[in-house]
Each structure stands twice: as structure tokens, then as C-alpha cells.
Amino acid sequence: MSCCAPGTESAVELEKALHAGPSSEELRLTSRSVGEGLRQSDLSVPGIHCGACIRTIENGLGTLDFVKSARVNMSTKRVSVVWSENAEKPDVIVEALHGLGYEAHLFDFSSENEDSTLPLMLRSLAVAGFAAANIMLLSVSVWSGAEAATRDLFHWISALIAAPALAYSGRVFFHSAYNALSHKRLNMDVPISLAVILAFAMSLYETANSGDHVYFDASVTLLFFLLIGRTLDHLMRERARSAVKGLAQLAPRGAMTLKADGSREFVAVDDITAGSMILLAAGDRIPVDARVVSGTSDLDCSLVNGESAPQTVSQGNIVRAGTLNLTGALQIEAMAPASQSFLAEMMELMERAEGGKARYRRIADRAAELYAPIVHLVALFTFIGWTIISGDWQQSLYTAIAVLIITCPCALALAVPVVQVVAAGRLFENGVMVKEGSAMERMAQADMVVFDKTGTLTLGQPRLLNGDEIDPAHLKLAAQMGVHSRHPLSRALARSAGRVEDDQAFNDIKETPGAGLEARRDGVTYRLGRADWALSGNVQGGGETNSDKGQAVLSADGRFLAAFVFEDRLRSDAAATVAALKATGPVEMISGDRAGVVRRLAEALGIDKFRAGALPKDKARYVSRLSDDGKKVLMVGDGLNDAPALVSAHVSMAPATAADVGRNAADFVFLHESLTAVTKAIEISKKSGQLIRQNLGLAVIYNMIAIPSAILGYASPLVAALAMSSSSLVVVANALRLRAGAKADAEKIKRDIAVARQGAAGLEPATVEQGR
The missing domain is CATH 3.30.70.100 (Alpha-Beta Plaits)
Structure with a gap:
């Protein structure tokens, strides 16, 4: 049984x-x-x-x-x-x-798993901090000469506070240490856990025997400072995890397919195979790489070329997974399964590059590799040596505990993240957010800059250039039509006219994909869009979307009324920023736009080397090739198509107006229009690098002095905890030197931006050749 x-x-x-x-x-x-x-x-x-x-x-x-x-x-x-x-x-x-x-x-990209570790760390940090503060208050009374009965009472109260605090907050380290030991390995959490447990156990023993000295405050304070460093490091790492997941979310979960018998069936994207017929409505995202079988529509292809102007597609054109169908219905034929699509290729590029970047080793991590075995040996030999010399096992154990505590790598653990946090605050004050902990170290090492064009050097938002030259009635009419379209140029027209009121509604209005808008009012047919279509009345597929000036044309019954020219405005002080960067290293530009547009912008900004017509794969490969040549590239881009290059670069930066995936892939995000954010990020990153090296040096000097002192018995566990805490405070204080001059620096940035904007206003704006 x-x-x-x-x-x-x-x-x-x-x-x-x-x-x-x-x-x-x-x-x-x-x-x-x-x-x-x-x-x-x-x-x-x-x-x-x-x-x-x-x-x-x-x-x-x-x-x-x-x-x-x-x-x-x-x-x-x-x-x-x-x-x-x-x-x-x-x-x-x-x-x-x-x-x-x-x-x-x-592993599942689409999973929405929440980070369960961070809340645990924050709660553990709060509990340890609360307990340490209260135990320290009780310890002050004991240090002040409390009588025996009062002393013992305070010790027992401290024990009651420390026991649950250590059990709860110490889980982060205890579980890791137990896991390592159970698999016959050592890690940094083993000596930390040993020091905390021994200090508490010996303090409890002393309390039960009415001893004079206990070290509950040492054990809890030790955990508190260690948790600060561990939490900061975890926060920085978590910010880097969303780029690939964000890109994966661009893929639809499924699509409507057309069967051979004419029936329709919605299938999961993983079940789409080469040859499958897919029906797309306006607003659908394309699930796989495919060929257009029938229909005409405008696609948002910013994922592919980074340009804001939609691309017109019709029968025979190739469409890429992840692009968005804007205006018309399409029937497409899948060319390959989702696993072999353009979107999957971008995800693979990002994963490969990010995987390489994840191997980046901070100096603190490398210095701590030998920490666990060396500290154990030193503490063991200290215990054996003192036992032989004094014959007092309690004193020998206290000395060994002091060695474990005083060698705790708090200063070493805080040396990097505390500087990064202070630097992140300075960057934020200057309109820059940092997304990943080691990014500032890599930014300080960058020796050349590669810019994307649209949305980076320019704002990526078309605006009407010749509004003052157009009859207000015609501008109002165009704006009234434009509010009925999602096309960027139509929206630009609507914005240029301010608030648009339909004082006389159209009898009928419709949008012809790839051509423009057609509306009827009082028996007159108005057209707004591509010049050849608006003026001739016939839709001519293919060819250039507009004239060399990027015009859209308004007509009435085929008769010309007005032509609209649009521009993509330069970011403020773009030329000044490029000049400042050129003084320290090469500056290049790479864009998916046409050569003529890229060349004119490069000449206006003083950029000598540029590449046009680059696809995402081309950008990533070019950045990787520069890296292979020994260059440490800072890539500044904004679009979905820039994401692989942003991740492949040594360090990357994107504006806040960038696509979600572009922002997530970048190490830095700047919030204002000014490109001074680039130079400011480099400056602060270099200063933070200097402070990190100083902090590591201070940690080394501390250990050179503290460890011999503890071994020789000059430091009790309490003194060891105070020394360890003091080393951490010194490191934090040194990091705060980065705040010096913050207010004056902020005022200088404001003045520089104002001057740069005045200078930029005098430049000939780069006109984006885009239209219907």
C-alpha cells in the first residue's frame, strides 16, 4: 500500500x-x-x-x-x-x-510578460531601508551608554525588526546564493548572504547572553546598500528589453485569405504559406512579403525607407511585411511565410546586434569576478589565524564576519550605476533620455556620427511652403478637401489653413489611391492631388508622383487653380551641430530618400559624405562595416527602417518623434527639436566616464586600506559596516559632482538653441520631394 x-x-x-x-x-x-x-x-x-x-x-x-x-x-x-x-x-x-x-x-516575442523582479526589488529595498533606519535609531541609544536592561531591550527590539527584514529583503541574495551552491558554484551573492546570516546569528547569540555589542544594524544596512546597486542595475537593463518586442508587435496576428473556391477564411499569420491569396482593407498591416494581384492603394512604407510620403502600389508591385495599407483595398499573393519576411529579417538583425551588445562587460563586473573565492579564503584564513593566535572562537568569528562585511563590494557595485543615474538626470534636464545603462560609456567612446535624414536632421513633417502666394479661397478649398484624407500632404494643407469649417458641404468626396481627392460642389468637380491626374482628369499609373518641387495641384473641372509646394524643415541648429561634431570626428548621412534631395541637404549642412536610397539592411550593413573597420559609430535616426542600424551601431540616438520601435531601439532619445542634444549627450557621457573611473579607483583604494585593517582586528563588524557604508557614500558624493554647474549649463543650452534657431532660419530649407 x-x-x-x-x-x-x-x-x-x-x-x-x-x-x-x-x-x-x-x-x-x-x-x-x-x-x-x-x-x-x-x-x-x-x-x-x-x-x-x-x-x-x-x-x-x-x-x-x-x-x-x-x-x-x-x-x-x-x-x-x-x-x-x-x-x-x-x-x-x-x-x-x-x-x-x-x-x-x-521564447515568445508577442508575450506580454510583466517584470516581476523589479517590484520585488523595490519592496525589498523599502523594507531594508525602513528597518535599517529604525535599528540605527535604537543603536544610537545603546552607543550613548544605555543601562544593561535598556540595552538588552533595545537589542531584542532590533532583533525583532531585523529578523523579518532580513528574511524578506535578503531573498534576492539568498535565493541566488542557494541556487549557486546547490549546483556547486560560487557567485558574489554567496559571501554576501554568509556575512548577513552570520552577523545576525552572532548578534542574536550576544543578545540572548546579554552581550554588549550586536550588529543587527550592520547586517540590515549591508542589504540596503547592496539592494540600491542591484535595483539601479536592473532598471537600466529592463529599459533595453522592449525594442525587439515592439517590432514584433507590428506583425498582425492573422489575415483574411481567399480560398480557391472563392470562400474567405481568417487564418493565423504563422499559417500563411507562399502562394496564399490575402485580402487587405484600408488600415490593415501587411502580414507577409507579397505581390499585389489587384487593386491600387497608398502604403505607409516608413518601415522600409523612413520617408513620410506614402508609396502608391498597384498590380505587380512588391509589398513588405509590416507596412501599413492606407487608402484602398488590395488582393496580394504571399511570396514567403512570415518567418522569412522583411519584418522577420529586421527582427533577426536587431537580435543579432543586440546579442553582441549584451556581452558588453563593465569594468566593475570584470573586477568582481574573483570576489567570491578570494573573500571566502581571506575570511577563512582570518578565522583560522585568529583562533590559533587568541584561542577565542567568538572573537575570531567576529573578525571573520568583519572581513566579509568590509570587503562587501557596495562601492564597487555603486560605482557605475550611481553615476549613470546622476548623468541620466543631467541629460533629462537638457532634453535627453538615456535608455540603457552602459550607453553613456559607449557614447563617450564614439569617434564618428552617422545621421539619418528624414525626421532626424529634418523634422519629418511636411508643411506648406508657398501658402502666402496662393489665393486664400483656393487654400481654404484645398484645406476643406484635405481634412477628408489621411495623406500627409492633405494633413499639411489642413494644418496650414488653421481651423477648417465646411460652410458649404461637398455633394460627394472620394479618394483615389495614388492620385488624390475628388469632390463635387455646385456641379463643379474639384481635384486635389497629383498634377497629371488633377489637370487631365485621367489616372496615369506609375511615374513620378509630382513635379520636382513636390507639388500637389488643385483643379476645377480639369482647370488649374493652385499648386502647393511643401518642405520638410531642418531641425534648429542642425548646421551648427554638424559643424561642432565635425571638429571631433567624421560626420556622414545615410538616407532612404533619393540622391538629389540627400545631396542638397548634405551641401546645406556641410556634410561631405552621404549615401542615398539605402534600405534598412543597407543601413545596418554599412554601420556594421564601419564597426569592422574599427570605428565606434554613433547612429542618429528616427524611423522604423533605422532600427537595425540603431541597434548595430556602437551607440544610438533618436528623437522623441521617432516611431516606437526606433525609440525603443535607440540608447538615447532627445525630446526637443534642437540637435544640440547630440553634442550634450556626448559631453555628459564623457564626464560620467571620468567619474566612473574615479569611483572604481576609490573602491580599489578603500579595499586596499579596509581589508588589512579588518584582518588585523582593527574593525569590528559594526565598524566594518560603517566603513562599507562610508565608501558607498564617498562614491555617491563623487558622482554628484556631475551636478555642478547644472543651472548655468541649462541657461547656456537655452541661449545656444535660440541662437541656432536664428541661424537655421537663414538657411535655405531642404524641400522634400514628396506628393501624391
């Missing part, structure tokens, strides 16, 4: 199944072929949190015979494993990860 209660075995089996991860069959079904008999599986591993995790996982999976490569992306906590498709049991990959102490699941 089984000794287990009914249902216990099934419950245990269910628990194992929930944590077992994907099976071999699931891995085969969800993996994708990468050629040469290899497949790639992407796994989500939430337990990844430091450089040691990356090395452990990549080295551990590398020992499997059928695994060809393993790459860890710490930002997205994703492990990409390339394995032989002949492997009998690919789920050994998951078993190997479990053996290393990491739970693994199938």
Missing part, C-alpha cells in the same frame, strides 16, 4: 511537468532551419542577471555534442541555441540549463 495520500503522485508529476520546460517535439516544431542541417531554438531564461550567468550558460551548453553554438542576450533574457537537426533528444538542452540552475521556456 502506498504511503502517499491519494493524488499526491499526480500532483508531484504535475509540478515536475510545469517546470520541465519544452519537450523534444516542441523544440522541433518551434525551431527554425538555419541551413546546413542545423536548427535554432530560442529559449526564455528569466534567471539570467549578470555576466557570470552568460558565461555559465554558454560554456555549459557548449559541452553538448549536438549543440553548435549558444548565444545569450541578457537584455531580453533569451538564449539562442543552434543544434543539429539529427539530434535524437534536443530537450537535453533544457535539461542542461536546469542542471546549471536555470529554468527555461520557449
Whole structure:
């Protein structure tokens, strides 16, 4: 008879199944072929949190015979494993990860998993801070000479405060330490946990025996400062995780397909195959790369070329996944499945580049690699040495605890993130947001700048250039028509006329994709759009959308009324910013726009080298080629089509007006129109780099003085905790020097922007050749 209660075995089996991860069959079904008999599986591993995790996982999976490569992306906590498709049991990959102490699941871009670690850290930080403050208040009374009974009471109260605080706030470190030890590994959390637990245990022993000295304040304060550094680091890393997910969300979940028998069926995007017929309505996003079979429409192709002007497509044209159908119904034929689409290729480019960037090692991480084994050995030898010399095991243990506490890498852990936080505040005051912790270090290293054109050097918003030359009645008429369209030029017309009132409604109004708007009023047919269509009355497919000046034409019964010229205005002080950057390194421009437009803008700004007609793949490859040549590129771009290049660059920047994916992919986002944000970000980043190096130096000097003092018995656990806290405060104070001159600097920025705008007003604006 089984000794287990009914249902216990099934419950245990269910628990194992929930944590077992994907099976071999699931891995085969969800993996994708990468050629040469290899497949790639992407796994989500939430337990990844430091450089040691990356090395452990990549080295551990590398020992499997059928695994060809393993790459860890710490930002997205994703492990990409390339394995032989002949492997009998690919789920050994998951078993190997479990053996290393990491739970693994199938990775899903579209999943909306919330970050559960950050709330835990914030709550733990709050509890530790509250407990440390109260225990310190009680300790002050003890230090002031409280009598024995009062002293013992305060010690017991401190114990009651410290016990739940350590149990709750210490979980972040205790769980990590236990996981490492259970898999026969050491990490930085092991000596931290040991010091906290021993200090509390010995303090509890002293309290029970009416001892004079306890160190509850030392253990809780230790956790508080460590949690500050861990939380700041986690916040910075989390900001880098949304770029690829944002791009994946551009892909629709499914599409309406047309069957051979004429019936219609909505299918998931993963079920679309080459040859599938897809029906698109206006407002639908294209699910896969396809060829237009019938219909005419305008597409928002900013994902492909970064330009705000829609592209007209008709029968025979190729359309790309992720682009948006704006005006007309289309029937398209899928050329490839979603996994081989343009959108999937962009995601792969971003993943590959971000994966490489996730390997970036801060100096603090490298310096802390040997921390755990060395500290354990030093503390052990200290205990043994003092026991031999004094014969007092309590004193020897206290001295060993002091060594564990005083060598705690608080200053080392805070050296980088505290400077980054202060620098991020300075940047925000200057209209710049930083998105990723190590971005400022890379910004300080940048030795050349590559600009995108539309939306970066220019504002990417067409506006009417010749409004003063047009009859107000014609402008009002065009604006009344324009409010009925989503076309950027129609919207620009509507904005130029201010508030538009239909004092005389149109009898009928319709939009012809790729041509323009047609409206009837009082028996007159008005047309607003492409010149050849508006004036001749016949839709002429293909050719240039407008004249060389980017005009849209208004006509009445085919008779010319007005021509509208639009421009894309330069950002304020663009020329001054380019000149300042050229003084420190090369400045180039790369754009998806036509050569003539790009050339004229380059000449106006003094940019000697530029590339036109570049697709997203071209931009990313060009930036990667510059990196291969030893350049540390700062890429400044805004569009969806710039995202792969932004991620491939050494460091990247985007305006707040950029597409969501562009902003998420960039390391920096600037909020105002002025391009002085670029030079300011470089300046503050260089200053923060200097302070980081100073902080690391201070941490090294502290350890050179503190460790010998603790070993020789000159520092009790309490003194060790105070010394550790003091080193952290010194590091924080040094970081705050970055705030010096903040007010004067802000005033200078305002003056520079005003002067630059006056200068920019004198430049010939770059006219964007766009239209119907």
C-alpha cells in the first residue's frame, strides 16, 4: 500500500511537468532551419542577471555534442541555441540549463510578460531601508551608554525588526546564493548572504547572553546598500528589453485569405504559406512579403525607407511585411511565410546586434569576478589565524564576519550605476533620455556620427511652403478637401489653413489611391492631388508622383487653380551641430530618400559624405562595416527602417518623434527639436566616464586600506559596516559632482538653441520631394 495520500503522485508529476520546460517535439516544431542541417531554438531564461550567468550558460551548453553554438542576450533574457537537426533528444538542452540552475521556456516575442523582479526589488529595498533606519535609531541609544536592561531591550527590539527584514529583503541574495551552491558554484551573492546570516546569528547569540555589542544594524544596512546597486542595475537593463518586442508587435496576428473556391477564411499569420491569396482593407498591416494581384492603394512604407510620403502600389508591385495599407483595398499573393519576411529579417538583425551588445562587460563586473573565492579564503584564513593566535572562537568569528562585511563590494557595485543615474538626470534636464545603462560609456567612446535624414536632421513633417502666394479661397478649398484624407500632404494643407469649417458641404468626396481627392460642389468637380491626374482628369499609373518641387495641384473641372509646394524643415541648429561634431570626428548621412534631395541637404549642412536610397539592411550593413573597420559609430535616426542600424551601431540616438520601435531601439532619445542634444549627450557621457573611473579607483583604494585593517582586528563588524557604508557614500558624493554647474549649463543650452534657431532660419530649407 502506498504511503502517499491519494493524488499526491499526480500532483508531484504535475509540478515536475510545469517546470520541465519544452519537450523534444516542441523544440522541433518551434525551431527554425538555419541551413546546413542545423536548427535554432530560442529559449526564455528569466534567471539570467549578470555576466557570470552568460558565461555559465554558454560554456555549459557548449559541452553538448549536438549543440553548435549558444548565444545569450541578457537584455531580453533569451538564449539562442543552434543544434543539429539529427539530434535524437534536443530537450537535453533544457535539461542542461536546469542542471546549471536555470529554468527555461520557449521564447515568445508577442508575450506580454510583466517584470516581476523589479517590484520585488523595490519592496525589498523599502523594507531594508525602513528597518535599517529604525535599528540605527535604537543603536544610537545603546552607543550613548544605555543601562544593561535598556540595552538588552533595545537589542531584542532590533532583533525583532531585523529578523523579518532580513528574511524578506535578503531573498534576492539568498535565493541566488542557494541556487549557486546547490549546483556547486560560487557567485558574489554567496559571501554576501554568509556575512548577513552570520552577523545576525552572532548578534542574536550576544543578545540572548546579554552581550554588549550586536550588529543587527550592520547586517540590515549591508542589504540596503547592496539592494540600491542591484535595483539601479536592473532598471537600466529592463529599459533595453522592449525594442525587439515592439517590432514584433507590428506583425498582425492573422489575415483574411481567399480560398480557391472563392470562400474567405481568417487564418493565423504563422499559417500563411507562399502562394496564399490575402485580402487587405484600408488600415490593415501587411502580414507577409507579397505581390499585389489587384487593386491600387497608398502604403505607409516608413518601415522600409523612413520617408513620410506614402508609396502608391498597384498590380505587380512588391509589398513588405509590416507596412501599413492606407487608402484602398488590395488582393496580394504571399511570396514567403512570415518567418522569412522583411519584418522577420529586421527582427533577426536587431537580435543579432543586440546579442553582441549584451556581452558588453563593465569594468566593475570584470573586477568582481574573483570576489567570491578570494573573500571566502581571506575570511577563512582570518578565522583560522585568529583562533590559533587568541584561542577565542567568538572573537575570531567576529573578525571573520568583519572581513566579509568590509570587503562587501557596495562601492564597487555603486560605482557605475550611481553615476549613470546622476548623468541620466543631467541629460533629462537638457532634453535627453538615456535608455540603457552602459550607453553613456559607449557614447563617450564614439569617434564618428552617422545621421539619418528624414525626421532626424529634418523634422519629418511636411508643411506648406508657398501658402502666402496662393489665393486664400483656393487654400481654404484645398484645406476643406484635405481634412477628408489621411495623406500627409492633405494633413499639411489642413494644418496650414488653421481651423477648417465646411460652410458649404461637398455633394460627394472620394479618394483615389495614388492620385488624390475628388469632390463635387455646385456641379463643379474639384481635384486635389497629383498634377497629371488633377489637370487631365485621367489616372496615369506609375511615374513620378509630382513635379520636382513636390507639388500637389488643385483643379476645377480639369482647370488649374493652385499648386502647393511643401518642405520638410531642418531641425534648429542642425548646421551648427554638424559643424561642432565635425571638429571631433567624421560626420556622414545615410538616407532612404533619393540622391538629389540627400545631396542638397548634405551641401546645406556641410556634410561631405552621404549615401542615398539605402534600405534598412543597407543601413545596418554599412554601420556594421564601419564597426569592422574599427570605428565606434554613433547612429542618429528616427524611423522604423533605422532600427537595425540603431541597434548595430556602437551607440544610438533618436528623437522623441521617432516611431516606437526606433525609440525603443535607440540608447538615447532627445525630446526637443534642437540637435544640440547630440553634442550634450556626448559631453555628459564623457564626464560620467571620468567619474566612473574615479569611483572604481576609490573602491580599489578603500579595499586596499579596509581589508588589512579588518584582518588585523582593527574593525569590528559594526565598524566594518560603517566603513562599507562610508565608501558607498564617498562614491555617491563623487558622482554628484556631475551636478555642478547644472543651472548655468541649462541657461547656456537655452541661449545656444535660440541662437541656432536664428541661424537655421537663414538657411535655405531642404524641400522634400514628396506628393501624391
